[in-house]
Amino acid sequence: MKMTEKVSIDEFDGKKFKIRFTVEVDNKKAVLTHYLQNRRNGIQTHFEEEATQYLKEITTYKNEVENINLVEDTAEQHLLFEIETVPFPAPTNPTFTFIDLFAGIGGFRLALQNLGGECVFTSEWDKFSQTTYRANFGQVPFGDITKESTKRYIPAEFDVLCGGFPCQPFSHAGLKKGFEDTRGTLFFDVVDIINSRRETENPVKIVFLENVKGLKNHDKGNTLKTIIKTLEKLGYETKYEILNSRNFGVPQNRERIFIIGWLKDDTKSFNFPLGIDRDNEIIYKKEDLKDIKETNVGSILINKPEEKYTISDKLYAGHIRRRKEHKEKGNGFGFSSVNENSTYTSTISARYYKDGSEILIEQKNANPRKLTPREAANLQGYPSDFLIPVSDNQAYKQFGNSVSVPVIQTVFNEIQKQLM
Structure with missing residues (x-):
């Protein structure tokens, strides 16, 4: 198990500091945030000692380096407040x-x-x-x-x-x-x-x-x-x-x-x-x-997306060429385009960032555009x-x-x- 006693991390308010904490490096923040949320809801965790040690290190550092008088309870309440004010708390x-x-x-x-x-x-x-x-x-x-x-x-x-x-x-x-x-x-x-x-x-x-x-x-x-x-x-x-x-x-x-x-x-x-x-x-x-307001594609689209989401002439020409090549081979593949009146889109995948070929949005007097990230979230039913x-x-x-x-x-x- 990869352990450490002195590592540099990002503090929860964006500041960096060093801690001594005998827990796997990749899991130190997970330990504290899981502990705090479970404690907030009255659930006992079996790694409380590790979490409280981490909290103590944060408190010690802030007192020594930032020259403030912070106690562990105050630090814990600060982090608990942060957990409680996220969009989707437990x-x-x-x-x-x-x-x-x-x-x-x-x-x-x-x-x-x-x-x-x-x-x-x-x-x-x-x-x-x-x-x-x-x-x-x-x-x-x-x-x-x-x-x-x-x-x-x-x-x-x-x-x-x-x-x-x-x-x-x-x-x-x-x-x-x-x-x-x-x-x-x-x-x-x-x-x-x-x-x-x-x-x-x-x-x-x-x-x-x-x-x-x-x-x-x-x-x-x-x-x-x-x-x-x-x-x-x-x-x-x-x-x-x-x-x-x-x-x-x-x-x-x-x-x-x-x-x-x-x-x-x-x-x-x-x-x-x-x-x-x-x-x-x-x-x-x-x-x-x-979490879904409508069932047609138009309901997920943003009215005026940024210009950067419109694909370039070169990329659009490439999409058209590949669609023609696929059609000639009889496999029917190529880019997929929809408009606000479409009932549904094709499947969005992890490769969408490459060229947007799975789902392109038609535009008047312009090349089609990619979904914005917010539209991609809407398409998966995220609030x-x-x-x-x-x-x-x-x-x-x-x-x-x-x-x-x-x-x-x-x-x-x-x-x-x-x-x-």
């Missing part, structure tokens, strides 16, 4: 607890908090995503979840494990080995966390996972079979379904697979909300969803007060990698009704 009277793995910028967290949940641990290794996460939720995510030095901060008890784990191939032998064959993949770390609580008084009640649609047929279906078999061996009933965001009030053609696992119970079963009825009509209209503290390129990556918040919220609402 609920003060939660009805369930969850951990947020591969958290990205907090799409799962936002949805589950809206339904009364409190996040007691979160993990995300990307530093730019960590920046966005902390700006909106007041907590710095812990780092690499594959390390035992990170897993040791996960509380012994929580109700729900959720996350969009990356899709990785398992060997064909996985259909026989199950849990063991998942080693070396990030799904193994999910399983490891579940398994470590399996024989305790507080096993994980619900597993809620999301992935790309291709997981269903990945490695000829062996990857998904291994995942389901592994969860079943751990004592969970499971169901999976491919859901499309456009059927849940989100104006985006985005298909993702969702996997639900619940502790085996003969009295419980689960049915996914598909978002459509037998006649393929959308059930979830705009009035059913908290208007969700902060975007990173560059445009990073924002595109983050929203392209994110879940559609209303879909997560609708599915988990059914989980609460049917399983909890």
Whole structure:
């Protein structure tokens, strides 16, 4: 485990100072922000000693270097106030607890908090995503979840494990080995966390996972079979379904697979909300969803975006050329354009920052333009007060990698009704 006793960090008010703190360097801020939020809500953490030592170092430094008379309680109240005034603080009277793995910028967290949940641990290794996460939720995510030095901060008890784990191939032998064959993949770390609580008084009640649609047929279906078999061996009933965001009030053609696992119970079963009825009509209209005002593309667009979002003549010419080449080959691929009257867009991905080819907005007497980062947030169902503290390129990556918040919220609402 990478440890240190003297490191340079950014203080919480933007100032830099050195501390002596025997905790893994990548997790020091996560330790303090998780501790403070849990304490605020009356949840005891098993790393209180480390967190209070960190707080003591901050207080000592500010007194010595800035020549002020600060006591630890005052410093703690200052940081607590900072956590409480973020756009999306944890609920003060939660009805369930969850951990947020591969958290990205907090799409799962936002949805589950809206339904009364409190996040007691979160993990995300990307530093730019960590920046966005902390700006909106007041907590710095812990780092690499594959390390035992990170897993040791996960509380012994929580109700729900959720996350969009990356899709990785398992060997064909996985259909026989199950849990063991998942080693070396990030799904193994999910399983490891579940398994470590399996024989305790507080096993994980619900597993809620999301992935790309291709997981269903990945490695000829062996990857998904291994995942389901592994969860079943751990004592969970499971169901999976491919859901499309456009059927849940989100104006985006985005298909993702969702996997639900619940502790085996003969009295419980689960049915996914598909978002459509037998006649393929959308059930979830705009009035059913908290964070989407309309269901057409025009509702997500900003009236007068900056000129920089209009693509150049050179890039537009390249898009047209590639579309023509693809059409001649008969594969039908090329850039995708929409206008304010369109019902939905194609899928935004993490590569959107490169050329915007997935979604270009038509403009009168001008080249088409890319979405703005705020429009990308709208397209994924994030509320208007969700902060975007990173560059445009990073924002595109983050929203392209994110879940559609209303879909997560609708599915988990059914989980609460049917399983909890």
